[in-house]
Amino acid sequence: MLLQCHDVTKAFGGIQALAGIQLDVEEGRILGLVGPNGSGKSTLINVLSGFYAADGGRVDFAGTDILGLESHEIAAHGIARTYQIPRPFGSMTARENVAVSYMFGQHKHSLASARRAADEWLDFTGLGHVADHEVDQLNLQQLKFLELARALATEPSLLLLDEVLAGLNPSEIESSVDMIRRIHQRGITIVIVEHVLRVVMSLSERIVVLDQGKVIAAGDPQTVMNDEAVMTAYLGGKRV
């Protein structure tokens, strides 16, 4: 197992956002994380990337407990993430955004080597032609791909994708799905949080369903989606 969560908890005031999460992520797989709004998906991503400190539990990542580490230390262990609403560095060009990420990330690199590496990642994500653009000249899909390029440039072994498809039109979704497959082919383990169920179903080899801060189902897409608890969580019970 690349990542194992044991009983991870996190509360905001009186709201238990994560109520004891048990989760395993196998190396080299794509894991889909789904659940209704407020089920704790984004909170879990924020805890795993060190943005929020968890209240309790353990997270073993490649043999180390990463819970309680600063987020830059977690990045140095090889976990990268993207943001639902893209958060590029506003004063930099696309290339500079990726170059900064390459200089830090899992390994340290010099400024001199970063420019070339940045171009490689920009080419990989199809942004080569906008490398010199300021980020405010990029459209939403380009910004989402820049998020991917920047995360990839940290040379992660685990990539956490927080709703990369939100706000995209069907053809953009298609090219994004293709991009995620190509990232996966490079041997990077992916955890994808997504609302568009159809997409998660087709991408993921394993799906974990969260509801009210708990894992209510886990398994291959077909089985999970026919699970009674999952139907209840999504459709609000058998009242129909």
Add this chain to the structure above:
Amino acid sequence: MTTSASPPAPSRRRALAGFGVVFVVLLSVPHLAERFDFPGFYLTFLFTAFFWITQASSWNILTGYSGYFSFGQGAWFGVGVYTTAVLAGKNGWALLAALPLAGLAALVVGLLLGLVVFRLRSLGGEIFALTTLAVAFVLASIARIFPVIDGGRGAFMTSVPIPEFLGEFRPAMYRMTLVIMLATVLTAYLIFESRLGWGLFSIRDDEQVARGLGVPVFRYKMTALATNAFFGGLMGGVWALQIGFVTVEDVFNIRVPLFVILMSVLGGTRHWMGPVVGAVIIFTISDRFNSAGFEDFNQVFIGGLLIVLVLAVREGVYLRLRERWIASLAVFVGTFGVLMVVNESSMVWKFLWAALATLAMALIPTSIWTARRQKAPVTAEIAEAEPDSVDA
């Protein structure tokens, strides 16, 4: 597209050679002044400019690079001034032994402040700014209370001997401030062209994202703060000599922090050269107005100029001038040359008028400027459209 339009960054080796040349040229000024019998005030003018360049550039390493707005420059400056005032002025230390401690004392105060404000996550940028302002007030009170430091009686620097190899007072001040100024600007440049610099820029843009990508934000902010405080304090240590009679009111006031902010913002905080250009311009204006007896008018003029320039040239004057470097050079040299022929005033006045003329040119909005030069718009459009069409 703005970045690709600017000239490519020169290699580090070339830049370092440039620093070397500037150092040698500036170092020769006192000899030339003696040889050609320049009025002494030119040296004073220059070393006061070095003082402001150092203060503005060091401030910019923290605030311009990392985005943490600091009013603390007066505190670092003050700690430096009082360190030499106490050690050399009151306790007979050799000047050159006291100077490094002036920088180090400011650095230690800076690190202590950083340990408090940067460790508390909940503190935002506004709180940081207020805290840095408070530090100067606290330090002023400490100096006023303890007779060992000041005790309200001030400290004389007049009896401090200046090492012989540095020359008379003015050339000695010139040489010391020159070395510190160049060391500061060189440091600002080296940070600008390094991982540390880019880490700081990413903190300025979005600290949380920067941390998520692996930037050790606490360590980097502490480094920037310590560097800022060290050079501010080191220059303060030298400046105690120029002040002569050091008092709390003269040292811990709002003048230094306010001026470095004006200078850096006017010149541009996003490039290491910005504060240098801003410091030279604002110091020259302020110096001329004072010498002409318009001290009150001075602040009004600088304030007005700052408002106009910040609204019209948001990225700072330096980047704008670099973009139009041919025109800038032409306007500057042209104005200066004409004044040389027709005008009898001092070189500093001529410099000021030439600088103001260049600034006026910088004020022309980019839209008008580029529209004026539409010689080959067709090729430019094709070049821009091409990558897209190839991609499709």
